Amino acid sequence: MAHPAFRPLRVVTLLCALAGAAGCGTAEARDTPAAARKLHVIQGLGFPESVRYDSAQDVYFISNMAGPGSLKDGNGFIVRISAADLGRPEVLIEGGRNGVALDAPKGMAIAGDTLWVADIDVLRGFHRHTGAPLASIDLRPHGAVLLNDVAVGPDGSLHVTDTGIAMTDKGVMYRGGDKVFVIGPGRRVSLLAEGKDLGRPNGITWDPAGRRWIIVSFDPFRSEVYAVQPGQNVPRGRRRARCWRAGWASLTGWSGWRTGGCSSPAGRTAACT
Template identity: 40%
Template structure:
């Protein structure tokens, strides 16, 4: 469930931090989390950094703001499906210093943020998935904008933007309320469920609980938690299976461009690398 921005200044060092943060969410709610930055071999200088005991509470995702060169960390701070008004977003410097623990604070007057998960930036707007709504904030000031709430949504999860500023986001669903994958055009006010070229709608139990999403010029990539699958939706609307089904409980996914993809697995607490040739390590 998350969006990342490669590479240094903060680039490849952060790619695994966000994925590793996702893997930590199977711990007890409220337990202090650890985020570890580890570069892929050959992707940059050998460097590691662990952020521990800094106040994070159920950190769900991380996003690099390329313009400000700062990392944003979404903290659920409680139950991932509970509207408790105490979620927050932290700002972290490239060197690992938490400059503002609660830069956006759901407990602050005028701010609504319950259990933030996926994030994406388009121009000067930060989009954040939050249970059944997409919250909007100013990228620099954190000022809240008008929110977008979806009737019937139960567990909005990951969020990704295209170069044109369109959004894709996942609803992982809950028991009795199967999930779906949505598309929101930049110029639209109402999102639509993604429909394949053959008319199949990406929704329902057969979708397997969509979690991580990532979009680039090659199309949309979806990782599912329930069915442990990874698939690609081409720009022509064709679904191509990349992996699974499995018991891996897939979570975040991010493109490494010509180097392939990274994705995380709750099932075995591992970050995997799908190389360009298809090998998985």
Template identity: 35%
Template sequence: MNRFLPLALGLTLLPGFAAAAPRVIPGFATPESVLIDGDRRYVSNIGTTLDPLAKDGDGFISSLGADGTLIDRHAFPADGTTLDAPKGMAITGGRLYVADIDRVIGFDIATGIRGFEASLPAGGPSLANDLAATGDGALLLSDTLRGAVYRLDPATRGWTLLTDAIPGANGIVYDAATRAALVAGLGADFSGGDLYTLPEGGPARRVEGGPHGILDGLARLPDGRLLVSDWIALSPPTPGRLLLLRPDGTDPTPLDLGIPILGPADFGAAADGTLWIPATLGDAVVVAPPS
């Protein structure tokens, strides 16, 4: 790693990250999200151009092994159906669910067959962005354009609006122990947002002392700390960053990933600390190993 790169990007080297050189896996089509499930990594691809609202049928989900080997570039859909601009994903009940503009699609993991679809409630344009499984079979979904978070019951296809007060709602994680979600926002006009906590039955509240930026992916590490990605700027494209947070979402500290990443979106964190980060504007996935 170029020892001057962290200084050029304004990053700080923290223990536990980027001691080894990151690996870049090319060959994707505007990758937006990485979901880790055991020894598999699933990557959602928006398509040939960065158009998160285009209903063009050119989206797909790739499957990789834990070592980064490409298993199937077009793993889903595998049944002749189409995806438009797939983004965040979650797994529950043997299905891989994905947010796709104004709907949630579910695929049987074993067969690749599409067995579920639920359109978002009416109410104007939507941008279904990220998904989180609650552990009881339900899903939480963020809608960026509506600034909303919904609860979806796949058994009934019923929606419950939990909040519409998170400008640019994006990345979401759920804590079954506290029955609360954390939601990263990128702002109503996509120029900068904040981190919010969303307790069950309560209003969304901005985390005081939390990060501010064009926030995207959000993940909780095994030690309880949080990571959130920040695009920093959309125009002109600017190398983004990942911010390490305390368990309560405060005290953001940049990580040195050892490589500039254009468009760090909805990343995945493996149990061993390895980060799988979609470089959306680079058509690649960056694998940053722990020290």
């Protein structure tokens, strides 16, 4: 696979064996580092930011910013890799080709045959099989600063985090505007939560057992995991994340920074950390 934006970066696919996973709630388990065994390294991606597993196709999608995360340069791309053959990645979606607009793609979510992608201040939809562009939801009129992750709710609504930061060639700068957008029927935009209490929301996933949203913050000094209940604007249960479920994990690394988010389809966990 050749791409002009490739860098000497990598995506590492790991099989995580978590010590004391059954006793995850104990203080001892939370303080015990997870043990992991490396299975495969995919070299040379363009600032890979996020991973999403598609259980129907048994493939991983990897978003690549191909530069600073706030730069609108039109050269972002998304790679697809078969879980059965991690050594043969292919570029499925690429900015500037086949009618695709894509600047710096980050978190992704799958709803039906649409792969939704957070792209700075626009939420973009692509066909998960062909990569063809399907939809574009502009969140700039709603004050979007940096859309970071996407998750699908139990009612089919899309939830999108806005970290409120600028990712530039000079580093990460906080601009404010921490939000979690909700895209409902008819693409109506509303807010699940907003404000500095969100701590620069980054990764997001739905917790069906607790019927709540689990969010990971991007705070550079104290990243936290907390819950937001539908209809409430106040994060609850803040704690540092040290315990993960056993399963598969895929991690992306870019430009020396780190970011987080997870999902658990079909018993597998795709996480960026």
